[in-house]
Amino acid sequence: MTNDTEAETASRAPAVERPSAEFELTKLRLKVFALAAENERLRNTISYQLGGALLRAKHWRGLIALPSEIGHLILESRRRRGRGAKDQASLDLEVRKALMHPETADVDALVAALNTQRMTPRRxxxxxxxxxxxxxxxxxDRWLTLLRAAIQADPSNSRGIxxxxxxxxxxxxxxxRQILSHIAKxxxxxxxxxxxxxxxxGLVxxxxxxxxxxxxxxxxxxKPAKARSLMYVAASSVPYHTSGYTSRTQALIKAVxxxxxxxxxxxRPGYPDDRNDIHHMxxxxxxxxxxxxxxxxxxxxxxTTPFDRYCADAAQSLYGHIIKTRPALVHAASNYLNAAPALIAARRAGLPFVYEVRGLWELTHAAKDPRFEHSERFEWQRQQESRVASEADLVVAISNGLKNELIERGVDERRIMIAPNCVDPDVFTPRxxxxxxxxxLFLGDSKVLGFLGSMTTYEGLIDLVxxxxxxxRNGHDVCALLVGDGPALPEVREAARSLGVLDRLIMPGRVPHTDVMRWYSxxxxxxxxxxxxxxxxxVPPxxxxxxxxxxxxxxxxxxxAIAESVIDQESGFLFERGNPDALFRTLEGxxxxxxxxxxxxxRGRAHVKKLYTWDAAAKRLDDAYSALNA
Incomplete structure (x- = not known):
């Protein structure tokens, strides 16, 4: 029977580290690859090819060809004895090194070793x-180098697609583009x-x-049907999608x-058929x-449609709707894919065009993958956003930061107004x-640190964990409630596990919009x-x-973007961005x-009621719309 001392020792013993799913998957991929490589090696051995020749000799055509095949194999065997063992050893070494330590693989050495083998280009x-x-x-960078080497090894292979x-x-x-053109040859x-x-x-x-x-x-x-009428073009909407974007669209339209x-x-024409994440149809x-x-x-x-052709067809669809409904102006929200066809349709109809810039998608992509900022598509997207904003009769930015960014891109400051994110304080009330x-959830008396939103790396949830x-460690009875989902969820969970607080982390995933208030409470x-x-x-959340x-x-x-609306010690508490220790000290304080x-x-609620209501934003838009129609 275990005594108390042994029980205490057992309770303090570190838990056995279980291999992660990613590690197990890598091991499985290596095993599959090793079996495939061994199969390829066996198919190229003299004995395997001799066995194949003997099997084919059961048929009269194979029997006639047998002497020639055996002669060829004898010559091949002599050739291989001269350098084959060395080449195979070199290949085995380089492949083994590449598989066990792919992050340090010598690409040139691996390619050279592969080139010495009687291996099909496909293999x-x-x-x-x-x-x-x-x-x-x-x-x-190494991934790109290896990928390019694979394409060069077999340019005609469908793997190139x-x-x-x-x-x-x-x-x-x-x-x-060049790869696909080469394969097509x-x-x-x-x-x-x-x-x-x-x-x-189309991009080119x-x-x-x-x-x-x-x-x-x-x-x-x-002639417009009504002087105070507009067509509002949104990239997505409820009930097909529920997000911060669609929430703003719904609330702003109601307020206007x-x-x-x-x-x-x-x-947007073609929506939601071109999305595979529809919540409700x-x-x-x-x-x-x-x-x-x-x-x-x-x-x-x-x-799946080239951008210029999509814009032409979508603009035609929007123009037809303008002719049918006869609005006095056209208002389109981010991004350029949604706004560019609306701009073209508005110009054809001779109507003022308003572009509501809620964010810059190329920057959002770069925040998730910093390498994207140095890519061709980043610059291409930047050009499209800048072009639409520059052509608009009025630009509505959701933050001063976005306004300043657009001015730097050449947009006339006099044509930019601010309509920030807002809320309805009659809906979001203390409860x-x-x-x-x-x-x-077995919360008991624990203090709850809460987050509700999309779990992306730039949200800093690992810093929260x-x-x-x-x-x-400082003795606070506290847990974290993270409501939502997203690509950063696995790494947040892993960080909590490694820091020993996984049992203090509650992650219910995405919750219905109707239940949001319960979780906030x-x-x-x-x-x-x-x-x-x-x-x-x-871009403010x-x-x-x-x-x-x-x-x-x-x-x-x-x-x-947050400091514009959250005033330290007045409407909330701010800490130095990117500093987990500063976050800890602020929370403890x-x-x-x-x-x-x-x-x-x-004071925070009073601050929102005074400056950040949809009615206040709609009043500013009302003034701006009226000026365009004057």
Whole structure:
């Protein structure tokens, strides 16, 4: 029977480290690769080929050919005895090194070793592609080098199409275009390859010639049905998607309608058929949601149609809707893919065009993958955003940071106004903790650090987990509630496990929009630890405003986009961005001064009610719209 001392020792013993799923997957891939390599090696041995010749000799044609085949194998055997053992040893060594330590693989040595073998180009390319796959996440440059070597080993292989897609996703334009063009010389491209090739050609056409935008007309082609009417073009909407983007669209349109404007809301032509993440798909081309009616317009799929052709077809669809509904102006929200066709349609109809810049998608992509900032597609997307903003009669930016960025890109400052993210304080109101949900989660008396939103790397959730660990070490009874999902979720969970706080982390995933208030009610402190990047400095999140409106204590990093609305010690608490220790100290200070924290939270709600309501934003838009129509 175990005594108390032994039990204590056992409880203190470190848990056995379990291999991660990624590690096990890598081991499995290596085993599969090793078996494939061994199969290839055996097929090339003299004994295997001799056995094949003898089997074929059972047929009279094989019997006639047998002496010739045996003679060929004798000569091949003599040739191999001269240098084959050395070459095979070299190949085995280089492949073994590449598989066991792909991050340090000598690509030139591996290619040289492969070239000494009687290996089909297809197999040689497969070896290189397999090693490339192993280093893809760890070493981007080495991955590209190996990928290019695989393509060079067998340019005609259909594997090159997959490589071209990988390069496209990494931000390249010219290189994947050349690869697909080269493959097409040897064999017809697959349907997927043809689509990729056409999309790349479209990017090059727009890059080299620019997008054709009609000049402004002196007057509309037809009289508007109402002076205070507009067509609002959104890239996505409820009920098909629920996100910060669609929430802003819904709330802003309702508020503009409240100012007496007749708003005809439409979604980007081809949407949502070109999305594979639809939450809900109602029947029919029209959806009425809480006082806002969205019309779905026909159009090509934006993700498989060359950009210039998509713009032409989508603009025609939008123009037809303008002729049918006769608005007085056109307002389109981010991004350029949504706004460019709307700009063209508005110009054809002789109507003022408003571009609402909610973010810059190339910067968002670069925040998730910093290498993208140095790619061809980053610059291409930057050019399209700048072009649409420069052509607009009015630009609506959601932050001062975005306004300044657009001015740097050449947009006339006099044509830019600010309409920040806002909330409805009558919807987001202080509420008592949902005791049933708290009991279900076994929260007890623990203080809850909360986050609600998309889990991306730049949200800084690993910094939050690090601060949670420090608070626990200092004796605080605290847990973290992270509501939402996203690509950073696995690494956040792994960080919590390595820091020993996985059992203090609650991650329910994405929750229904109707349940958001229940989850907010559990939070003692709402935490938004965004890390510094170009996009986080320019684009403000909506969630801190929701939390402030609910009377929650808000702790956030001092990135410029957040600091515009969260005033340190007045409406919330700010800490030095990218500094987990500063986050820990700020959280501990807030927890140690609950009376001060509650006072700041009350001022935070008052701050939101005064400056950040949709009605206030709609009033500013009302003035701007009226000036355009004057």
């Amino acid at each position: 040689r390319a497969a070896v290189l592609a397999e090693v490339a796959a192993l280093v893809r996440d760890a070493d981007h 997959a490589a071209a897609v990988d390069l496209m996703n990494a931000g390249a334009i010219e290189e994947p 040897y064999r017809p491209l697959t349907q997927s390859g043809q689509i990729r090739s056409q999309v790349l050609d 056409r727009v890059r080299d010639r620019g997008l054709a935008v009609p000049p402004r007309k002196a007057a509309p082609v037809q 309608q409240g100012q007496g404007w007749d708003v005809n809301a439409v979604t 109602p029947e029919g081309p029209v959806a009425a949601i809480d006082g806002v009616t969205y019309s779905r317009l026909p159009g090509p799929k934006s993700n 008592k903790k949902d005791r049933a949900l708290a009991k279900e 690090t601060a949670l660990s420090s608070l626990r 559990l939070m003692d402190i709402a935490v938004y630890p965004r890390r510094p990047s170009k996009v986080t400095e320019l 909506l969630k801190p405003l929701e939390a402030m409106a609910m009377g929650l204590t808000v702790v956030a990093s001092d990135v410029a 807030v927890m140690n001064q609950p009376k001060h924290a509650r006072a700041v939270a009350r």
